[in-house]
Amino acid sequence: MEAEPAPAAAARSGLPAAYERARETGDAELMAAAALDLPSGQRFGVHPGRVPALIHEAYAAAVTPVSRCRLASALARAWVYGGDARRATAFAEEAVALADGLDDPEVLTEALDAALVAHWGPDDFAERLALAARLADTTAHLTDPEARLTGHLWQLTTAWECLDLVAVQRQLRALDALAEESGRPRHAFFAASRRAALALVQGDTELADRLLARTRDLGALAAEPDLEAVVHDLSAARARRAGDTGALRREAAAFEEFGAAEGVPSVSAEASVLWLAAGAEGRARQVLDRLAGSDFGTVTRDVDFLLTVACLTEVAAALRREDLAADGARLLSPFAGRAVLNGGAVTFHGVVDDYLHLAGAALARPDAADSRRAAAAAYRRIGAGWWLDRLAVPAAAPAARARTVRLHPADESGWLVGDEGSAFPLPHLRGLDHLRALLGRPGIEVSALELSAAAPGRAGAVGLGAGTVVDSETAEIADRRALAAYRARLRDIDAELDDAASRADRGRADRLRPEREALLHELRAATGLGGRPRRFSSTEERARVAVRKAVVSALDRIAARDSSLAGLLRDTVRTGASCRYDPDPARPVIWLLDPPDTAGGDAPPPIV
Known part of the structure; x- marks a missing residue:
């Protein structure tokens, strides 16, 4: 594979300093070029520090529509990746408006990507589908591999959200082809990690293990900022399917520590599920209490809303916290029929109907059986054997312990x-x-x-x-x-x-x-x-x-x-x-x- 042109990890740590040097020149275009590199070192969910402030400074100083559009796109992505999607919307909308006036598909690709991340919440699904389709049309005739990667990842994510297995497989093949054509470790990293997620869904653990090892190697070679998070997510999913208590406890501890240190509710919520799966109900209860209190009213309706509420609802139902199980069911009900994902299709966490079934069974609701049937039908359709098998276990069984x-x-x-x-x-x-x-x-x-x-x-x-x-x-x-x-x-x-x-x-x-x-x-x-x-x-x-x-x-x-x-x-x-x-x-x-x-x-x- 040829060397990755994106900055390596060591170089990424010097990006703010490079921006400072560009600022000293007073050259707005040089500042813009340096600012556009800043988000490449961000890890998803981690506080962005001064990155948005530096990008905004360059954005305010921009003198050309192209620079202002690209910087608005970068600023929107920086805020979403930093866990504050609320700040991203206005910049994403401006980026699309500016890009529509330019005859530059690559700039429009960046703007549409920014609009997609800014509308990654559970309530924006219809708009996200439309934006993803427009992005696919925009990137269809581009040769730039990064633009094509962006288009394929969004189509893959929305395909998973729709539970459209044919579209999922088609986009995975497109990622394979892109990695083969470009020869870049970063593109191969995305292809391997997303194929590992599908292998885990469909129960092919041997393939998943090979792909997980490949993901580690490629991510390290590409200095991918999210490598650690992706590997932990896939490893945790692998441990759940294998019932590996030792691995579950190790992953639960890692998730809990990171979620608390970085203030990322979705990671902490995943930790509670992993503790529960490992048989450590006391630890699961502690995480649930810290995150939820008496209801889920504090959960932000962002990219991780469904994941956070679904995980906490599962734990609440298992531990007989009827108040929280009822609140989780209330919040999840409008999204029945949808998949629960971690980020950009990193891992699959079942379907909303499954969690409605768990909550309904704990509350002895008559509609729990309907949710169970809907979940089972979805799992059969995509070949999710492990998820289907767990539906066969009475949902209220954990409460008897x-x-x-x-x-x-x-x-x-x-x-x-x-x-x-x-x-x-x-x-x-x-x-x-x-x-x-x-x-x-x-x-x-x-x-x-x-x-x-x-x-x-x-x-x-x-x-x-x-x-x-x-x-x-x-x-x-x-x-x-x-x-x-x-x-x-x-x-x-x-x-x-x-x-x-x-x-x-x-x-x-x-x-x-x-x-x-x-x-x-x-x-x-x-x-x-x-x-x-x-x-x-x-x-x-x-x-x-x-x-x-x-x-x-x-x-x-x-x-x-x-x-x-x-x-x-x-x-x-x-x-x-x-x-x-x-x-x-x-x-x-x-x-x-x-x-x-x-x-x-x-x-x-x-x-x-």
Whole structure:
């Protein structure tokens, strides 16, 4: 193969310096030429640094329509590659408008490419198809291999989005021919990597392995900026199909580290799926909680929108996060029938209908079967055997696996709390003692007096603190305020239940009912005739308040590290004059309440 004319990695690092030298000359055309080289060193999704600012400086100084058009195109691509597509649209539109007035197909190719990357979101599919068709017409009679590469890659990407296997194969053959004709490692890199993606879809792992090795070699030879990302994506897909737990864990760790370091949600979302596939549900849950919180409202509707939401929906469905599964289904529904891709057809991540099926099955929705049939039909059509086989496994099966959680003293310095394999340290907190005592006696009422007296360091005494005294008048005022808060929350819950019923949102209603029952129980325990507060002894009142505050404080500390675990405990542990832990059958947990070194032959078994 002949030497690649594009800059090598070492040269790319000097591109900003080359631009600085061009700026010193004051020559606008020289600045434009140097600025146009800057995006060649960008990695997709990584923050672009000062590259857009330098390109914009040259763009503002441009004196010819051709230079201004090319710089507007480069600026649009720089922003999209840097993860900020919102800034790209205006520059891409200007580039196309300028190119339409020029009789230069190569300049128009650059402008159409910029328009395509600026309209790479899920809602612009029709416009993307039209732009890709126009780009294909523009590049059809060009001899420039880079322009032809651009045209073939966009046609390949839209063909995958349409699940048009014939068009996919035709464009792969076109990439092969381009690599053969040009002799350039960069073109061969794209041909090999995209063929590897198809081989993985169709289950030819031997071919995929050969192509993956070739992709590594060619990408290194061409100093391709996205080489590492492409290899990781293909390797992760290969590990999933092989069920290689070791490789899955290595890739999951790499994806999680990169996604967090660079702030790329799609990479982090892929990490959550890889952790789930590796059996590390605790790590998958942590990534899901960091990215989503209570919904997917923060996911940007850009090139990676479908990939990010699909991955998070799969994890949410498997971990019985009905709120997130429902939100994922809502966001994905308009795109049924579409493929989920990573970037420019780097890897195939199934079809939207598959993820709608996973969410629907977790939520027991009647339309889940329809989504499953649509996904199966799509997979049969393109020969995606692995994806078809996984549909045969009941979607709700992962939910039956119990979550293993540690909550016990670790040593003299503190406690160990969290999922097995990813537990975290916490200091000694009285609330953790209370939680541990309740978790060890599921379904049993335990008085606040007993919990407070049993907490280490209490010596049987009950109180809010040294020297604190709660008189009857203060206790009655506190009780009245608590009752008012209970009744206000009950009114809110009833309104939310009515709204859930009107929307047929069974998952939301199921989450609200336990809280309503717990509040009613508190009201019954705390009120007498006519709804008046019962009279408690000052000792009982101090115990109730002390236990509640201690548990709330402990849950807040847990939530800072694992919001899903804190949410589970808030949903299943009730405090008051009497306290109780009621396990949630939909979220089974194996509680490890004793340190490993104390769980000898006579130690009690884990609590389920």
